[in-house]
Amino acid sequence: MSGGMDGMDTMDEMDARAAVAGDDDAATQVFDIDKIFTDGITTQVLFDVNLTVRKGEFLAIIGASGSGKTTLLNIIGLLDKPTRGRVMLSGRDAAALSEDERARMRRDYLGFIFQFHYLSPEFNVLENALMPCRLRGRAAERENTDRVQGLLERVGLGDRLRNRPSQLSGGQQQRVAIVRALANDPMLVLADEPTGNLDSKSGRGVFDLMRELNQATGKAFVIVTHDEMFAKEADRVVHIVDGRIE
């Protein structure tokens, strides 16, 4: 709640900055982000981070482990709150929102790909991919079924729609997770080490797929990785060193 007070002070300033940045073009923007963890000992992991992700952009964030790159991704993804600074998504300041409102923002504007696929073993491939739509209700699920099914076909899983996740290979599971991230037609897809759990061949395949979907759908992708090879193929690379963007 104390963050809300800070927000009031800087709101006008922020709107001004957003205007200067010309933000019709931005998928998301973060301003002056500090993140301090106070888990017993106080550690500051992010220092005054400013970042704009443009629409349709394929952005790689790279950095050593512990550099704060995952924390930054979580803040962009409204999973974590910054200690100081603003997160603007779709013209709204996420810091001012309640937990459930942020959940709905994540659902409607963002797609998530994690290091591990995290598919639900109780549901089949199509149901897993449609889960973000199901969270919005029956109508949303019905409207998006054809499109999501098309995406699953596109990633080579057209004949596995009714299979359980456990019946798929690691690479295939991660493909389902990628389609799930796109199910609600989000503005931005966030991926945290999406190839980290895969062998290099599957990892290559998953990376290429994300790049391909980025170009085909025009969705912005932000990928956290420590693999320089992948980073080189991104539109833009952001290096994080000790909590600061270099």
Place this chain on the structure above:
Amino acid sequence: MIDRFSRSVALRNLGFNLGQSALTVGVVAISVTLVIFLGALIGGLQRRLISSVTGSVPHVVVRQAERDPVAAWDLPRTGPDAPIVVGEEVKLQQRKMKIEDWAVWTSRLRDFDPDILAVSPVVEGQAILARGEKRQSISVTGVTPELHNKVVEIEDKLVSGRFFGLNGGEAAIGFKLAEEFAVRLGDKVRITSSEGTVGDYTVAGIFDTGFAAVDGRTVFVTLRDAQSLFQLGGAVTSIGLKLRTIFEADTLAARLMTQMPYEAESWMEQNQTLLSGLRAQSQSSNLIIGFTVVASGFGIAAILIMAVVSKLREIGIYKAIGATRRQILATFTFQGTLLALVGSLVGTALGVGLTLGLMQVRMAASSTGRTVEVFPMMLTGGLIATAIGMATGVGFLASLYPAWRAARVDPIEVIRGA
């Protein structure tokens, strides 16, 4: 209330963890079976105890109030003058307690309260039954059989002969009395009343009510025969009432007393000890039922907490991709409540089956071949509805804490912890 996401996740969880679901259903089912069985048994026992009291007597008896006039020589002398005595000198023992205007009161009583199911005028008195050399003191009850049967059932308890349509000069007697005197239908017995009137009666019916006092001492004759045996003219000695709600007998009797020139006595006044025993029994059975239900609630909660803990990661991901706390809360409360509902339905089937099965077990209760249930059971819709409602309610309450735990899961911790 429960959206598609919560419903589908809850149902899949249940289906995917069949063992866990079956365990929960089993815990609830057993407790509901117990509640229904215990409830039915205790209800049945109470009904049997109560009917052992009320089955042979009217629920409320209206009779002439007993008065104890003070003898003239016992009156306090307040002044130098002797007291003035009003009335005639009578022998107290011979004072008849009778209701002359019973016909009026019988019809008024029928309309007095909808709770009064039946009204029967009765002549009761002591007499000696004799056949050959054998004699025994008995209680003669003069009734209109068709009316009286609605107050105290006799017709259904007949071993042989008839009760309805009893004619003048005919008597219906208890089977123990019949055995004692070795009389059969059509045999003659002699009744000498306490008034000294003698009458010969043909045995027209033999009954077995299961109440020793009735079967071994009571002789039913027609109202008119009893009136002449006890020299009552057209009067009766009491009016018996049967009520719909037997536990209202007390209050109804009290109300009647305020509006009648007679005394009204309920079965409850005569059986205070039994009633307080029944109350204690009810309380202890409620206690047992309460503990059973609470225990099953803890069972549900424990199993659901396990389910939540094993699903922390999935819950975290659902939240990360946009599930609200409300949706997670709904998922797990729905899951718990549904388990409890299914469990209580299974338990109801088991409990009702067990109860109905035990109700079939009967044993002989008398030499006439009459049988009684070994387990007196009273199965009511109310009991079943209460058991289902209570178990489901407890399931809902028990799921609140696990659901709240689930709703509080922080997606970051799940992702970070992986």
